Amino acid sequence: MSGAPPAEPPPEGERGALRSALAGLTTRGRSFLAAGIAAAVCAYVLGQSDLLRVGLLLAALPLVCVAVLLRTRYLVSGSRRLSPARVPAAAESRVHLRVDNVSRLPTGLLMLQDRVPYVLGPRPRFVLDRVEPGGRREVSYRVRSDLRGRYPLGPLQLRLTDPFGMCELNRAFSSHDTLTVVPRTEPLPAIRLSGEASGYGDGRQRSLALAGDDDVIPRGYRHGDDLRRIHWRSTARYGELMVRREEQPQRTGCTVLLDTRRCAHRGAGPDSAFEWAVAGAASVGVHLLERGFSVRLLTDTGNSVPGPDAGGFGGDSSDVAGLLLDTLAVVDHSEESGLSPAYDVLRSGREGLLVAFLGGLDEEETAVVSRMRQRTGSAVAFILDGPAWSRVGGTWDGGLRDGGNGAQEAYEERLGQLREAGWTAVPVHPGDTLPRLWRELDGAPLRVGARPGGPAGGGR
Missing domain, CATH: 3.40.50.410 (von Willebrand factor, type A domain)
Structure with a gap:
């Protein structure tokens, strides 16, 4: 699971953030701002105070929307979770997206878009209604690939809009996740394979099990050891509890x-x-x-x-x-x-x-x-x-x-x-x-003794 916590804008980036926010004004917002400035100029020339109030209201509305969105932009966090993160080829994985509003003000309309490789399908897009203060919204989508590989998911892109449609701001979270698509495995029947010795190695002898009582190599007692494995002769010799060492099987x-x-x-x-x-x-x-x-x-x-x-x-x-x-x-x-x-x-x-x-x-x-x-x-x-x-x-x-x-x-x-x-x-x-x-292969025994230059036995 990856997440992007909210962060305040750095002081040196406030001017650049404000410039980008003003650039996010929609056509409606630009029109209101231009109409307000024009009304204020005409009111000054004509000496009409009522027209000046109207002009200031028209110009202030988009600017207030910009200020609110600029603040909200840094008080919304996003996270992503894959379920599962490793899937076989042609199988589906579900991606869960979560958006948290940690501010004291509700958000406007939110539009989410997650960046995914083309092989996993089209880019998912979601539209979220206003999120109350301290609230959260969760959405999910599915990805699937017939080709194995590792595919990056992210970053999550968030578009914020105000209720009046005056401004739109984009935010891209920095977190990424990786979906691993492994080859498809098929269940194979259980057959007897040559060289298999019941899990005890390639014909290795179970020397410890065949050893006599005098040849047992004990070790010190550990918490949880079975008391029936205590070796009393070694205990008397060393003055502390000693247990018989368990056989350590060798895997083939x-x-x-x-x-x-x-x-x-x-x-x-x-x-x-x-x-x-x-x-x-x-x-x-x-x-x-x-x-x-x-x-x-x-x-x-x-x-x-x-x-x-x-x-x-x-x-x-x-x-x-x-x-x-x-x-x-x-x-x-x-x-x-x-x-x-x-x-x-x-x-x-x-x-x-x-x-x-x-x-x-x-x-x-x-x-x-x-x-x-x-x-x-x-x-x-x-x-x-x-x-x-x-x-x-x-x-x-x-x-x-x-x-x-x-x-x-x-x-x-x-x-x-x-x-x-x-x-x-x-x-x-x-x-x-x-x-x-x-x-x-179960019907044809594997060749064990043949060597290059030797007789050819068995086979398929």
């Missing part, structure tokens, strides 16, 4: 690799192949976090979320899910020509599960992806069928220059090479849905 690590290379994807818009890959990476990341995996997002540039300073895969699942979605909301094409930076990150340690969303691959990049398999426990690759997507819209070369049947044959060849390297390669065609492709 998973890396979601997203290929964002501009040369690997063609087309634009919410139905493009790149947007399918982004939405797929978001769906898989959220699904695996709900399954108890520790997930990180890795792009072809070598950037990972959470980063290495956050402890690798660690973190609360809800916080990590929000971080992943916020990152995917603004991810864009990269200018990288290959996947070597991502391979260098994977080379730093053995991964538990690797799920990749890949675009067009040439022979060199296929070899890099094949080597990635050596650093993972199991690997799944969703490879977008570039030639098929190009027939729906956009252009495609996929690292090739012949196109047509040659591009399709090369695509099938890349699938075969990755399967021989030990990947579970899943082709993605236009119209395919991720839940259906994910469900098919």
